[in-house]
Amino acid sequence: MKNYKIAIMAGDGIGPEIMQEAVKVLKLVEERNDVTFELMPALFGACGYFEKGDAFPQETKDICDQADAIIKGPIGLSHEESKKIPIDKQPERGALLPMRRRYKTYANYRPVSLPQSLAHFSPLKPEIIGDGIDLIMVRELVGGLYFGNKEVGVNDDGLRYVKETLEYDENQIRQIMHHAFKLASGRKKVLHNIHKSNVLKSSVLWNEVMEEVATEYPDVKVINILVDAAATLLCLNPTQFDVMVMENMFGDILSDQGGGILGSLGLMPSACLGDEKAYYEPSHGSAPDIAGKNIANPYSMIGSVAMMLEYSFGMVEEAKNVWAAMQGVFADGFSTADLSKPGSGVKMISTDAFGDKVVEKL
């Protein structure tokens, strides 16, 4: 009997309600497998700041340190609410980035996937979706502009200025490239390398290291694309992509564009993998405007659980079952409000009803 400790951080906004559905799934998986999950709830995000004065309180750090895996809901407040918290204590700078750094979760996997049968969810025409979109973005998560030095001040002319640094060294690039090449090697053997080497020197180094690593994966074909061209092609012809690798900020933008082409960020789970620790989270924000209304889509949160089962616990079959159960609910014609606009033909169900249906299917 395996026993796993899981830190559960529901987060802010819609976090608690979608986490509740993810936990339902987790309990069912526990019941029917030779495994126990010890769930350890912890405060993280604005909730942590308001209760403990710290978005990533020491208690939470202790819990995460002990955990075999961490599952995390979205965090953050509305633009206006955020301003009530000192900039460096805000949930993103005060909790999320410190967690990524603490556990060196440098490899962020963001699947962008929509079977042909769900093409109606997408804002793209069916002929663009073709046989379905099934790509995965591999985003470097602990380098670049996010973690470089930041200098804020007033210059000699009396002008306020900011300088912040985009930093990468070859090791950081190499380790994310190995993830990308391995993934590509196990899939269609094509890797799209996203860069901006015509402007950024960091991309020049990025591409150099990519070419070095490529020699270890002779079966994988590399296609180099400028980040701006990638943004065009994700709209015009997303099915040409299988595995895409990119630095931190590019990954932030393109992966949200990925949510756009699927029809909802609610379809974007993710895995944040380090060599020693991993955490799992939806790619989207905490959507304060719809929080507490039982209308948010728990797909990305439940999908994050599926990724945890696969990557942290090696429960590949159960992960597949969870994906299949969610697709099954969609196939039956049900979805939450984000994907059941009037006229779409999709029957609208609540957050918890979606979770219940997934559990039923399972």
Added chain:
Amino acid sequence: MKNYKIAIMAGDGIGPEIMQEAVKVLKLVEERNDVTFELMPALFGACGYFEKGDAFPQETKDICDQADAIIKGPIGLSHEESKKIPIDKQPERGALLPMRRRYKTYANYRPVSLPQSLAHFSPLKPEIIGDGIDLIMVRELVGGLYFGNKEVGVNDDGLRYVKETLEYDENQIRQIMHHAFKLASGRKKVLHNIHKSNVLKSSVLWNEVMEEVATEYPDVKVINILVDAAATLLCLNPTQFDVMVMENMFGDILSDQGGGILGSLGLMPSACLGDEKAYYEPSHGSAPDIAGKNIANPYSMIGSVAMMLEYSFGMVEEAKNVWAAMQGVFADGFSTADLSKPGSGVKMISTDAFGDKVVEKL
């Protein structure tokens, strides 16, 4: 009789063939108005490097210095070809960025526009296009990561690294904000401010200055959106946007996404405005793969001429006529290869036929 000097830089790849069509339009406008255009051809881009050893040769600088306006085709080579030129002499670093800096063309206007009648060009469903897309991105063009200090070296651990700086001061932000607010004030009085203030300190300053400038434009409503959310919403609901303002790198990516939602980067002209000099260029690259085949879309190049007529010469009516002529060719069911895929119902015509038809309409 007004006399304008215009530097004509055809550029690389498809540049010469689309520039030829733009010049046809320019000649016609000259014929029927009380104006003369003195066209001064100049080498710029890879062609400059190969002929003169410099992508932005001194002769070209002199011509541009004298010119009342500059019209520029796309530049650049394929990924593989680029490598034959030393990094700092490549067309982007050796010509384009130096030109932007030389003439301080900080305000880059990129219209993303598709009338309802051309919704079939777009990969988006007709219900997403609704009454048509008609937004304009205002991109800061001479700051940020593009022009910050770049440090390349080997660190104490013997690792290759790069550090490059994203820099803004309050004046740089203020001047682009005035452009954006003025534009918004003359349009729908809504300005979407694109930022990433939950991570970047430069965005914190950006938003601060935006709020200060906003007090001078009380009629304009500001909506703040994170850059990643903007990438989602440009796919899900682009018609909510009218004027969007953003820093340099964000503008590079989102504007190409803009080309994606229209159906082709060939629909993306742009104006690069400084306080003293302006130049005009398509937003897309030089497409070496289709160069010389007479199949490229000259819309973005002719549209750039229209923007020059409007912004540099105040010929607002003629600019409108040029737009209308191009829309007329589309309305007659014709387009170049990018927008006339088999089955689309659009009749395919060549680059020069497109130009001829525009001239006919005019």
